[in-house]
Amino acid sequence: MPQSNLWFTELQNENLSIGxxxxxxLHSEVTPYQTLDVYETKQYGRLLVLDGCVMTTDKDEFVYHEMLSHVPMHTHPNPKNVLVVGGGDGGIIREVIKHPSVERAVLAEIDGAVVEASKKYFPQIAAGLSDPRVDVQIVDGIKYVEDHPDTFDVILIDSTDPIGPAVGLFSKKFYESVFRALKSDGVMAAQTESPFVNQELIQNVMRDVRGTFPISQLYLAHVPTYPTGMWSFTMGSKVHRPQDVQTCRVQNTRYYNAQVHHASLALPQFVKELVES
Amino acid sequence: MPQSNLWFTELQNENLSIGxxxxxxLHSEVTPYQTLDVYETKQYGRLLVLDGCVMTTDKDEFVYHEMLSHVPMHTHPNPKNVLVVGGGDGGIIREVIKHPSVERAVLAEIDGAVVEASKKYFPQIAAGLSDPRVDVQIVDGIKYVEDHPDTFDVILIDSTDPIGPAVGLFSKKFYESVFRALKSDGVMAAQTESPFVNQELIQNVMRDVRGTFPISQLYLAHVPTYPTGMWSFTMGSKVHRPQDVQTCRVQNTRYYNAQVHHASLALPQFVKELVES
Amino acid sequence: MPQSNLWFTELQNENLSIGxxxxxxLHSEVTPYQTLDVYETKQYGRLLVLDGCVMTTDKDEFVYHEMLSHVPMHTHPNPKNVLVVGGGDGGIIREVIKHPSVERAVLAEIDGAVVEASKKYFPQIAAGLSDPRVDVQIVDGIKYVEDHPDTFDVILIDSTDPIGPAVGLFSKKFYESVFRALKSDGVMAAQTESPFVNQELIQNVMRDVRGTFPISQLYLAHVPTYPTGMWSFTMGSKVHRPQDVQTCRVQNTRYYNAQVHHASLALPQFVKELVES
Amino acid sequence: MPQSNLWFTELQNENLSIGxxxxxxLHSEVTPYQTLDVYETKQYGRLLVLDGCVMTTDKDEFVYHEMLSHVPMHTHPNPKNVLVVGGGDGGIIREVIKHPSVERAVLAEIDGAVVEASKKYFPQIAAGLSDPRVDVQIVDGIKYVEDHPDTFDVILIDSTDPIGPAVGLFSKKFYESVFRALKSDGVMAAQTESPFVNQELIQNVMRDVRGTFPISQLYLAHVPTYPTGMWSFTMGSKVHRPQDVQTCRVQNTRYYNAQVHHASLALPQFVKELVES
Structure with a gap:
C-alpha cells in the first residue's frame, strides 16, 4: 500500500533540513504575531509549528519541557513564585507545578492563539494551564518582567528562535530586567539553541548572563526535533549552584532525574571551550 | 546569488528524513558490499554515505569516534591489544592509538573500498591507519573474531545499521564470540542506534550483552547527523566498571572528557526504563 | 510571513519528481482498491491523489477531461451511447454530456469511494454525474465491457497508471473486448501516459490497438500535473477518421477547439517515429 | 541496491517544484553574471542550470532548440543573416545552420562561461558554434541589437527567465530595437514562459510585440523540464505569416516537422483567450 507522500520540511538553516x-x-492560522500550524505526523504524533519552525511534538516534548524547567527549579531550594515567559503551549507550566513548593506560576505569553491551539490540539501539554495556581497572562513578556521587580523565585524563558517576536528575549537588557524581577536568591534559565550551529548566539548569551548573574551555567539535552538534536539552555543564578542539587523532588518524569541533572551540566569539550572562550 | 539546490536526503526511517x-x-562507487558516496556538504564538510545512510562527516565525526572508543578504552585500566570491527574510515583507530598503553590495534573491515575512500577523501579521519601499531585487515570481522580467542583487551564494533552486511554484528552469537576473543578482563562496546527510534533493537542488544557479560552498560552521545541526534552505545565488560574511571588519559579530544564520560552513563528516565525492562 | 513548508511529492518515476x-x-482514505487523498494546493487548487499518484486538480483538470473525451466524441458523427471506464471523478462524463447527441452515458467505475470523494470535494468536476442521462455503475469495467456487446458508440478509458487495479485496462484482450462492445462504427480512446517516459507502453498499446481497430491514432495534450507535461491518448476507430472532423460541436471548453483537435493529431517527429516503428 | 538520494530541486515558483x-x-561556477552548474541526472542525462533554473538537458533540449528556431526560420522564406541573443549553449545556433540558406549566424551571449561550459559538457549541443558561418560574440545582446540596424533576416531571443540579467530582453523598448535590427521582411521569436503560470508576462509580451510588428503569433511546445511542460514562444514578423509555411526545409529534426509547425500555432482555448484579451 503506498505511503502518503506529504512531508513537512523545516529548513533548519540554509544548508540543513529535517523532514x-x-x-x-489539523490547523493553520495567521495570528497577529506569527503563523501557527498543527500537523499529525507519523513519527512524532502531533506537531506544533510557529513561523515554519518546529516548536514541539507529542512524542518528544517531554525532553525540552522537563529540562528547561527542572534543572533551574531544583537549583532553587524552595521555588514558590515562578514566571514562564513565552511557553504558551503550557508544557513548562505543567512541569513547574509538579514542584510541591510552587504557590503561583505566571505564564506571560504574547500570543493568545498559541494557548488556544495548545488547549485544543495538545491537551496533555496544556493540562497544567487550568491549575488554580496558574495565572495565564496574554501580555508582552518583556514588559511584564520590567513591571514586576523582586517578585519571582524562578523565571523560565521559553522563547521561539531569536528572530521576529523573540529577538528581545536574547538581549543583555532583558537578562538584567530578569535579574531585577527575581528575588534575592532567584534563578533563571532560557533556551539557547544548538552548540553545533549557534555558537555565536551561545557565546553572546553566556557573556551577557555571566555579566549579570553571579552564577551562570550552560546545560544540554537531546531534543530530536530541534536542529542537530543537541539543545542548550543557559542558567543564571544569584546564590544557588546547580551542582549542589542532591535529589529529584518531582515524580512522573520521562527524561529528568538526579543523574541526568548533573549529566546535563557536563559539557563536551568543544562546548566547554565555546562557553569559556 | 541563488543557492545550489542540490540536496542529499537520508530517509532515516519511512517517516523521518534529514537533508x-x-x-x-566527490566519489560514487558500487563496492562488492555496498554503495559508497562522498559528498561535499555546506553544513558538515565532507560526508561519507554507505548504502544511502550517513556514516560520518568532517564536522561531527569526532563525537561518534571519541565516544565509541574512549568510554570503553578508559574503562579498561591498561588496554594494549585492541580490535576494531568495521570502522574502515579509520576514525575509531585514530582515537584508540591516542591511548599511550596501546601496542597493537587491528582493524577488521570487510570492505576495502571504505578504507581507500577514507584515505583519499577524509585524510584527517584515516590518519591513524598508517601508524606502525595499526594492522589493517580486509576480512570478515565476524570470522576474524571467531578465529582469535583470548586475544584482545578491548573490542569496538563500529558497524553500519543492522541491515545488509552488518546484521550479523547485532546477534547474541556474535557477542559471545566477542566475549571469547577478549582476554579475562576485556571490554567491548558497539554502536546501537537511537533510543528514540530503535527501542526494540536496544532492548535486544542489552538483553544479549547482559546475558553474555557480567557488566553491561548503555551510554549516550549527541551525533547531529544520525537519526534524532541521540545515539546509544552498548558496553560489555568482564571485570571493569565504567563508573570507576577517574581521569582522562588522552589529549586533544573535542567531545570526551572525564565529566562527559560519567555524564554519558546517566540515562534519561525513559532510556533507563527501556534498558531495565 | 513564512510559507507553510508542507509539500506533496509524487515520485513520477524513480528519478523524477514533482512537488x-x-x-x-481535506481527506485521506484507504478504499478496498487504493489509497485516496484530497489536498488543497497553492498552485492548482484541490488535488485528488490515488495510490500516491496525481489524478486531477481543480486548475488543470479541464485539459485531460476535454481531450480524452472531445477528440473521439467529435470523431464519431453522432454519439448517442457512451461508456466511460474508470473516471470516477466524473470529469469525462461532464464533457461527454456536453454533446447534444448523447442520450445515455454509463460510468463503470470499480471504486465507489472515488465517486463519493469527487462529489464532496470536486463538485464542479462531478457535476455531470447527477444528469438524468448518466448511469453510474460501481462495477469492474473489464467485466462490464465484456457483458455489453454491440452497445456503445464511444468508449473512453479513463484509467489510473498501468499498475495495480488498472493493469488489465492496458491489454490487447481488453481492447478486443472494447471492440466488441462498440457498435459497427464505434470509436474508443484511452489515456496512454507520456511519450517522454513511457515509450514501451505506448508502442505496445499502439500495436494492440492497431491490431484490433481498422483506424488507430495517437494524439497529445499538455497536462501540467502529469509526468513531463506531455500526455498521450490512443484512439481506435472502426470507420470514422479523426482527421475528418470539421467543426467543434460543444461549447464552454477551455482547451479543446477545432484547431486544437487537429493540432493534437500532429505528432512531434520522435513520437511519430515511436508509434510508426 | 539503494539508490543515490541526491536530488536537484528547482522551485519553479513558490508553490511548485520539480526534482x-x-x-x-560535473561543474559549479559563479560567473560574473550568474551561477552555473552542470549535473549528470538519471532521467535526462546532463543538465545545465543557471541561477538555480533548469536551462537545458541532453534528453529534451531538442524540443526547445528546434521550436524556438525552426518556426520563425521557416516563416522567413530565405533567411541568410540570423542573430541569436543569449543561447550561449549553442543549441539554437545548431538548428539555425541546418537551414541551407543561412550565410551568417551571430551569437550574442553576455556570459562567455556559458559558451565554455557548453563546449566542454554538452558537445552535441555546442557543435554548431565551430561552424565557419557562425560568429560568437561575448557581448551584451541588447547593445548588439541596438548597434546593428537593418541587418538580420531572423532574430531569435533565447533568454533565461525574466529576472536578473534577462529582464531587459522582455521589454517593449527591446522589441522595438529588434524591429529596427531586422531587415524589411524580418522575423523574430522569443521564449516567453508557460501559459499555465506566466499569464501576465505573456499578455504583456504579446501586447508589446503586437504594438511593434504587423504580424504577431504565440506558439507552443512541450518542454518536460520547464515549469508545467507547456512552453510558449512569441513571434513578431514584418511581412511573412507563419501560417503560410508549406514544407519543412531541414532534416534530422526530432520534434519539428511541417505538421508540428502548424499544430504549434493552434492555441488551446484558454491560451487563445489569454492572448486575445
Whole structure:
C-alpha cells in the first residue's frame, strides 16, 4: 500500500533540513504575531509549528519541557513564585507545578492563539494551564518582567528562535530586567539553541548572563526535533549552584532525574571551550 | 546569488528524513558490499554515505569516534591489544592509538573500498591507519573474531545499521564470540542506534550483552547527523566498571572528557526504563 | 510571513519528481482498491491523489477531461451511447454530456469511494454525474465491457497508471473486448501516459490497438500535473477518421477547439517515429 | 541496491517544484553574471542550470532548440543573416545552420562561461558554434541589437527567465530595437514562459510585440523540464505569416516537422483567450 507522500520540511538553516511525513493538517492560522500550524505526523504524533519552525511534538516534548524547567527549579531550594515567559503551549507550566513548593506560576505569553491551539490540539501539554495556581497572562513578556521587580523565585524563558517576536528575549537588557524581577536568591534559565550551529548566539548569551548573574551555567539535552538534536539552555543564578542539587523532588518524569541533572551540566569539550572562550 | 539546490536526503526511517545541501559529488562507487558516496556538504564538510545512510562527516565525526572508543578504552585500566570491527574510515583507530598503553590495534573491515575512500577523501579521519601499531585487515570481522580467542583487551564494533552486511554484528552469537576473543578482563562496546527510534533493537542488544557479560552498560552521545541526534552505545565488560574511571588519559579530544564520560552513563528516565525492562 | 513548508511529492518515476505546496489535507482514505487523498494546493487548487499518484486538480483538470473525451466524441458523427471506464471523478462524463447527441452515458467505475470523494470535494468536476442521462455503475469495467456487446458508440478509458487495479485496462484482450462492445462504427480512446517516459507502453498499446481497430491514432495534450507535461491518448476507430472532423460541436471548453483537435493529431517527429516503428 | 538520494530541486515558483535525481556534479561556477552548474541526472542525462533554473538537458533540449528556431526560420522564406541573443549553449545556433540558406549566424551571449561550459559538457549541443558561418560574440545582446540596424533576416531571443540579467530582453523598448535590427521582411521569436503560470508576462509580451510588428503569433511546445511542460514562444514578423509555411526545409529534426509547425500555432482555448484579451 503506498505511503502518503506529504512531508513537512523545516529548513533548519540554509544548508540543513529535517523532514517529517504528515498524515494530515489539523490547523493553520495567521495570528497577529506569527503563523501557527498543527500537523499529525507519523513519527512524532502531533506537531506544533510557529513561523515554519518546529516548536514541539507529542512524542518528544517531554525532553525540552522537563529540562528547561527542572534543572533551574531544583537549583532553587524552595521555588514558590515562578514566571514562564513565552511557553504558551503550557508544557513548562505543567512541569513547574509538579514542584510541591510552587504557590503561583505566571505564564506571560504574547500570543493568545498559541494557548488556544495548545488547549485544543495538545491537551496533555496544556493540562497544567487550568491549575488554580496558574495565572495565564496574554501580555508582552518583556514588559511584564520590567513591571514586576523582586517578585519571582524562578523565571523560565521559553522563547521561539531569536528572530521576529523573540529577538528581545536574547538581549543583555532583558537578562538584567530578569535579574531585577527575581528575588534575592532567584534563578533563571532560557533556551539557547544548538552548540553545533549557534555558537555565536551561545557565546553572546553566556557573556551577557555571566555579566549579570553571579552564577551562570550552560546545560544540554537531546531534543530530536530541534536542529542537530543537541539543545542548550543557559542558567543564571544569584546564590544557588546547580551542582549542589542532591535529589529529584518531582515524580512522573520521562527524561529528568538526579543523574541526568548533573549529566546535563557536563559539557563536551568543544562546548566547554565555546562557553569559556 | 541563488543557492545550489542540490540536496542529499537520508530517509532515516519511512517517516523521518534529514537533508543536507550538497556542493558537489566527490566519489560514487558500487563496492562488492555496498554503495559508497562522498559528498561535499555546506553544513558538515565532507560526508561519507554507505548504502544511502550517513556514516560520518568532517564536522561531527569526532563525537561518534571519541565516544565509541574512549568510554570503553578508559574503562579498561591498561588496554594494549585492541580490535576494531568495521570502522574502515579509520576514525575509531585514530582515537584508540591516542591511548599511550596501546601496542597493537587491528582493524577488521570487510570492505576495502571504505578504507581507500577514507584515505583519499577524509585524510584527517584515516590518519591513524598508517601508524606502525595499526594492522589493517580486509576480512570478515565476524570470522576474524571467531578465529582469535583470548586475544584482545578491548573490542569496538563500529558497524553500519543492522541491515545488509552488518546484521550479523547485532546477534547474541556474535557477542559471545566477542566475549571469547577478549582476554579475562576485556571490554567491548558497539554502536546501537537511537533510543528514540530503535527501542526494540536496544532492548535486544542489552538483553544479549547482559546475558553474555557480567557488566553491561548503555551510554549516550549527541551525533547531529544520525537519526534524532541521540545515539546509544552498548558496553560489555568482564571485570571493569565504567563508573570507576577517574581521569582522562588522552589529549586533544573535542567531545570526551572525564565529566562527559560519567555524564554519558546517566540515562534519561525513559532510556533507563527501556534498558531495565 | 513564512510559507507553510508542507509539500506533496509524487515520485513520477524513480528519478523524477514533482512537488506541490499544500495548504491543508481535506481527506485521506484507504478504499478496498487504493489509497485516496484530497489536498488543497497553492498552485492548482484541490488535488485528488490515488495510490500516491496525481489524478486531477481543480486548475488543470479541464485539459485531460476535454481531450480524452472531445477528440473521439467529435470523431464519431453522432454519439448517442457512451461508456466511460474508470473516471470516477466524473470529469469525462461532464464533457461527454456536453454533446447534444448523447442520450445515455454509463460510468463503470470499480471504486465507489472515488465517486463519493469527487462529489464532496470536486463538485464542479462531478457535476455531470447527477444528469438524468448518466448511469453510474460501481462495477469492474473489464467485466462490464465484456457483458455489453454491440452497445456503445464511444468508449473512453479513463484509467489510473498501468499498475495495480488498472493493469488489465492496458491489454490487447481488453481492447478486443472494447471492440466488441462498440457498435459497427464505434470509436474508443484511452489515456496512454507520456511519450517522454513511457515509450514501451505506448508502442505496445499502439500495436494492440492497431491490431484490433481498422483506424488507430495517437494524439497529445499538455497536462501540467502529469509526468513531463506531455500526455498521450490512443484512439481506435472502426470507420470514422479523426482527421475528418470539421467543426467543434460543444461549447464552454477551455482547451479543446477545432484547431486544437487537429493540432493534437500532429505528432512531434520522435513520437511519430515511436508509434510508426 | 539503494539508490543515490541526491536530488536537484528547482522551485519553479513558490508553490511548485520539480526534482531530478542526480548521479554526480560535473561543474559549479559563479560567473560574473550568474551561477552555473552542470549535473549528470538519471532521467535526462546532463543538465545545465543557471541561477538555480533548469536551462537545458541532453534528453529534451531538442524540443526547445528546434521550436524556438525552426518556426520563425521557416516563416522567413530565405533567411541568410540570423542573430541569436543569449543561447550561449549553442543549441539554437545548431538548428539555425541546418537551414541551407543561412550565410551568417551571430551569437550574442553576455556570459562567455556559458559558451565554455557548453563546449566542454554538452558537445552535441555546442557543435554548431565551430561552424565557419557562425560568429560568437561575448557581448551584451541588447547593445548588439541596438548597434546593428537593418541587418538580420531572423532574430531569435533565447533568454533565461525574466529576472536578473534577462529582464531587459522582455521589454517593449527591446522589441522595438529588434524591429529596427531586422531587415524589411524580418522575423523574430522569443521564449516567453508557460501559459499555465506566466499569464501576465505573456499578455504583456504579446501586447508589446503586437504594438511593434504587423504580424504577431504565440506558439507552443512541450518542454518536460520547464515549469508545467507547456512552453510558449512569441513571434513578431514584418511581412511573412507563419501560417503560410508549406514544407519543412531541414532534416534530422526530432520534434519539428511541417505538421508540428502548424499544430504549434493552434492555441488551446484558454491560451487563445489569454492572448486575445
Amino acid at each position: 517529517l511525513r504528515i498524515e494530515k493538517t | 543536507l545541501r550538497i556542493e558537489k559529488t | 506541490l505546496r499544500i495548504e491543508k489535507t | 531530478l535525481r542526480i548521479e554526480k556534479t
